[in-house]
Amino acid sequence: MSFGGRVDSGRVSSLRRNLSLSIIVPTYKECGNLKALADRTFAAFGAEPQEERPSFVEMIIVDDNSRDGSLELVESTISKEHPTVRIIVRTTERGLSSAVLRGFDEAKGDILLCMDADLQHPPESVPSMYKPYLTYGSSVVFVLGKREIPETSQWSIARRIISRGATLLAYPLTAGIMTDPMTGFFAVRATAYRTYKSRIDGVGYKIALEICVKCEAASANTKEVTFAFGERSVGESKLTGKVILHYLKHLRGLYMHVYLRKIIVAIIFLTVVAIYYTR
Numbered sequence: 001m002s003f004g005g006r007v008d009s010g011r012v013s014s015l016r017r018n019l020s021l022s023i024i025v026p027t028y029k030e031c032g033n034l035k036a037l038a039d040r041t042f043a044a045f046g047a048e049p050q051e052e053r054p055s056f057v058e059m060i061i062v063d064d065n066s067r068d069g070s071l072e073l074v075e076s077t078i079s080k081e082h083p084t085v086r087i088i089v090r091t092t093e094r095g096l097s098s099a100v101l102r103g104f105d106e107a108k109g110d111i112l113l114c115m116d117a118d119l120q121h122p123p124e125s126v127p128s129m130y131k132p133y134l135t136y137g138s139s140v141v142f143v144l145g146k147r148e149i150p151e152t153s154q155w156s157i158a159r160r161i162i163s164r165g166a167t168l169l170a171y172p173l174t175a176g177i178m179t180d181p182m183t184g185f186f187a188v189r190a191t192a193y194r195t196y197k198s199r200i201d202g203v204g205y206k207i208a209l210e211i212c213v214k215c216e217a218a219s220a221n222t223k224e225v226t227f228a229f230g231e232r233s234v235g236e237s238k239l240t241g242k243v244i245l246h247y248l249k250h251l252r253g254l255y256m257h258v259y260l261r262k263i264i265v266a267i268i269f270l271t272v273v274a275i276y277y278t279r
């Protein structure tokens with residue numbers, strides 16, 4: 001089931017009843033998941049009451065040249081069934097965060113939502129990520145999907161420790177703002193994203209964390225929505241040791257961003273006070 005028409009900004013605004021939604025899906029070798037992802041996402045919105053549906057939903061898959069049939073599947077089948085689904089294939093760039101940013105830049109919606117293709121972010125939870133924008137209006141800028149790992153999850157002890165450790169390392173940056181900075185399931189208002197876009201590097205694996213740290217409007221107006229984190233049944237995880245090292249480097253950059261500015265402001269303030277009192 002699909003609603004909205006072909007992607008066209010004029011059409012989006014003429015259809016507007018509620019806010020429009022762009023779903024961005026970064027992919028690398030996820031061909032086996034794409035059909036279910038699109039079908040289940042549009043079906044989930046189709047099951048919502050009319051007044052709680054976005055005025056328009058588009059899905060932009062940003063693929064890093066997987067060459068696994070993803071392009072052909074989207075063009076020959078998925079976009080025929082769901083005309084607002086399209087795929088961008090990048091051939092000169094690689095990386096999860098930069099793929100998400102590319103999708104955000106191409107998106108036409110009022111709300112930009114990012115989700116993984118591997119169905120660990122259940123498509124049935126997407127409407128609940130959109131709902132806070134309807135319920136709370138402009139007081140919500142950022143919606144974070146907080147993962148609840150079911151007891152029965154096949155996540156290994158090592159994977160749980162890595163996730164918990166990575167969350168703790170980010171704690172000074174995220175305290176009071178977000179409780180699951182490791183999630184990749186989030187949404188942000190397009191206007192806020194565009195205001196702060198120039199600050200976002202998109203180099204790490206944790207783009208939700210970077211946006212929340214660097215975009216004051218997002219960190220000050222956040223809602224969390226809990227969802228049951230699913231299992232990957234098709235394809236492989238891309239989380240490697242290299243990704244973890246990359247995360248540590250990314251974290252260092254974020255700490256510098258937050259604390260270096262505070263230290264500089266404090267030094268300037270103390271210098272002014274010292275000059276004043278020594279005159």
Ligand SMILES: Nc1nc2c(ncn2[C@@H]2O[C@H](COP(=O)(O)OP(=O)(O)OP(=O)(O)O)[C@@H](O)[C@H]2O)c(=O)[nH]1
Pocket residue numbers: 025026027028029030062063064094095096099115116117118120184232236237238239
């Ligand atoms: N475009 C693009 N997408 C990527 C890249 N690396 C990962 N992805 C996609 O990003 C999403 C998350 O990747 P996963 O490998 O599932 O990583 P994860 O969910 O953090 O780790 P697991 O819990 O082990 O699955 C998936 O849709 C991947 O296909 C990349 O380099 N480029």
Ligand SMILES: [Mg+2]
Pocket residue numbers: 116118120232237
């Ligand atoms: Mg995954």
